[in-house]
Amino acid sequence: MNSSFPLPKPLKRGSGGAAGRAARLVVLGQSGVGKTETIYRHSTGIDGEMVQFEILDTAGQEEDNMLLEEKIKWGEGFLIAYSVTDRCSFDEVMRLRFLVNHAHACGRRGPSAADPPPALVVANKRDLQFDRMVSVAEGEALAAALRCPFAEVSARDSYEEVLAAFEALHREMLRQSGGSPGAHKRKMSSKIMDRMPRFPASPSVNGTGRTFTFSSN
Numbered sequence: 001m002n003s004s005f006p007l008p009k010p011l012k013r014g015s016g017g018a019a020g021r022a023a024r025l026v027v028l029g030q031s032g033v034g035k036t037e038t039i040y041r042h043s044t045g046i047d048g049e050m051v052q053f054e055i056l057d058t059a060g061q062e063e064d065n066m067l068l069e070e071k072i073k074w075g076e077g078f079l080i081a082y083s084v085t086d087r088c089s090f091d092e093v094m095r096l097r098f099l100v101n102h103a104h105a106c107g108r109r110g111p112s113a114a115d116p117p118p119a120l121v122v123a124n125k126r127d128l129q130f131d132r133m134v135s136v137a138e139g140e141a142l143a144a145a146l147r148c149p150f151a152e153v154s155a156r157d158s159y160e161e162v163l164a165a166f167e168a169l170h171r172e173m174l175r176q177s178g179g180s181p182g183a184h185k186r187k188m189s190s191k192i193m194d195r196m197p198r199f200p201a202s203p204s205v206n207g208t209g210r211t212f213t214f215s216s217n
């Protein structure tokens with residue numbers, strides 16, 4: 001994965017199309033936690049509704065700060081990842097959560113400005129049990145302190161776990177918005193929106209299939 005301008009990285013089209021409500025998600029986390037392996041774009045049925053995830057990757061420590069803020073402003077929901085084998089990446093989660101809160105509070109006024117945007121804390125690489133440095137309990141405690149749901153996954157071993165994490169984030173978005181994810185910030189202008197590639201919705205959607213993958217070149 002690289003962090004070069006301009007953004008966003010090109011999307012590679014996979015099989016099938018996508019339709020349904022779009023949910024804009026941003027994946028954050030220190031370099032090497034496994035963000036790339038969790039990146040995909042797909043549509044799926046959640047609670048009877050088709051949802052098309054649009055997922056924007058970030059580039060860990062190499063990310064340009066302005067660019068990172070633009071990406072955060074583009075997003076409606078945030079997946080903040082760390083690796084269970086890397087305590088520094090765990091420590092970084094809190095900073096990233098505050099960065100998300102700050103970027104979004106700047107664009108809002110009124111009572112909603114006090115609500116932190118929906119986010120999920122994800123612990124990756126749980127398959128590496130012998131290298132584990134962060135316990136499940138520590139992950140759960142941090143997520144609770146940050147008012148986020150928590151999931152432990154192995155992006156290497158289980159596509160289903162990653163998918164479940166994205167779905168949990170989407171449910172959190174719905175919960176916070178009373179059924180309309182991102183409604184509180186749809187009016188916010190974001191330069192990055194203009195640069196996002198657009199894909200036409202296809203009626204021939206495969207409800208659970210992976211339809212796009214991000215380039216990791």
Ligand SMILES: Nc1nc2c(ncn2[C@@H]2O[C@H](COP(=O)(O)OP(=O)(O)OP(=O)(O)O)[C@@H](O)[C@H]2O)c(=O)[nH]1
Binds near residue numbers: 036061124125
């Ligand atoms: N064992 C194991 N390795 C993983 C897992 N997820 C990712 N990796 C490996 O961890 C390394 C880093 O993964 P990346 O996806 O490039 O990490 P990143 O967070 O995108 O890193 P940056 O691009 O530097 O921000 C790669 O060698 C992956 O194969 C996992 O669940 N288990």
